[in-house]
Amino acid sequence: MDLLVPVLFALGxxxxxxxxxxxxxxxxxxVPRSDSLRAGLMLDLLRRPVWLAxxxxxxxAAVCQAVALATGPMTVVQPLFVLELPLALVIATVLLHGRLSPxxxxxxxxxxxxxxxxxFAASPEGNRTHAPMDRWIPVLAVCAAVLAGLVLAALRRPEGRGRAACFGLATAVAYAATAALMKTSMHTLDDEGVTAFLGTWQTYGFALFGACALFLLSNAMQAGPLVxxxxxxxxxDAGVSLALGITLCAEHLRGGWWVPLQLLGAAVIAAGVLALSRLPLARALTGEGRRAAPAEAP
Structure with missing residues (x-):
């Protein structure tokens, strides 16, 4: 399978x-800090070319993700999104005059x-373009149940790490479900045209889950620390997307002695993401600690 196109668009x-x-x-x-309390904040931002950019x-990004999912397996496309945070920090060192320590x-x-x-160890293969309803129904039911459970768990906790982690996991589930639904609807668009795209339920499904993901993301950012x-x-997001790719799209990963190497790679990613989320520059990007400078002490 030629993965160059989906990989390039996923990276894009x-x-x-x-x-x-x-x-x-x-x-x-x-925007001056006092302006953040005014109803006209959004109007102020809309007048700034940087915000419009x-x-x-x-x-x-949405267009690139849609093309990537339409041309490649979820088990390749979605894990590449773990690069967003490292890329944001690298870009911030230039545009926000921040600094990353060694x-x-x-x-x-x-x-x-x-x-x-x-x-490399997983070497994902397979790429079913349309999943049957007998797969969609249990998958979406489980996703909805997990979302509800995580949101309820978050609401029962005070502000802090536990609440933020629950909302974060809920956001990840919603993102992964959005990607799975988007993948199918984009194949419908490619195979049957705009009319079929607007007539398929997956199009409205990914719009619904996408809006839910954005709402949950805002709650996750406000509920507790970025770490x-x-x-x-x-x-x-990466983990649930792998599960959905295997379940819905008949994608599969290499097994056997490759599994420990896959787990090692995942552990290294987890350690890197955890370390990055602790950086002052990362917290500045999300608005956590508005008074903190965007530079990181060595």
Whole structure:
């Protein structure tokens, strides 16, 4: 299977999302803090070219993700999105005049290396374009039940790491479900045209789950520290997407002695993401600790 096109578009989506994060944060920092309480904040941001550029890159990311999912397996495309946080931090060192310490660069390298090892060891194959309803119904039922359970668990906890982690995992499930539904609807668009795309239930399904993911993401960011929510989102999205790719799209990974190598790669990714989410620069990008400078002490 030729994976060049989906890999390039997935990397383009990750890069666009990372750039959007930095541009929108740059625009937000240009608004005086007192303005954040005014109803006209959004109007102020809309007048800033940097904010508009950030919105344009969000759209570009969505298009790139759609093309990647339409041309490649979920088990390849979605794990590549773990690169968003490292890419955002690298871009922020330039646009926000931040600085990564040697340990920060080491964490970036760990995520990239771990991802390369995990994907090489897994060597995903298979790419069913349309899943039958007898697969969709139990998968979506489980996703909805898990989402409800995680949200209830989050609401029962006070603000802090536990609440943020629960909302983060819920966001990851919603992201993965969105990707699975988007994949099918994009194949419908490619095979049957716009009318069929607008008539298939998966199109409205991914719009619903996508909106749910954005809502849960905002709650995860507000519920507690980034070190709790970001690993849950990043690693949860990749893990659930792997499960959905195998379950819905008949994709499979290499087994046998390759499994320990896959787990090693995943562990390295997890360690890198956890280290990155602790950095002051990462917290500045998400608005955590508004008074903190975007530079990192060595």
């Amino acid at each position: 989506a990750a890069l666009s999302n990372a750039l959007a994060t930095v541009l929108q944060r740059k625009a937000a920092l240009s 950030g919105m344009a890159t969000v759209i570009a 340990s920060g660069w080491g964490a970036v390298g760990a995520v990239v290396t771990g991802l390369a090892v995990a994907l 709790a929510s970001q690993p849950a989102i990043t690693l949860g």
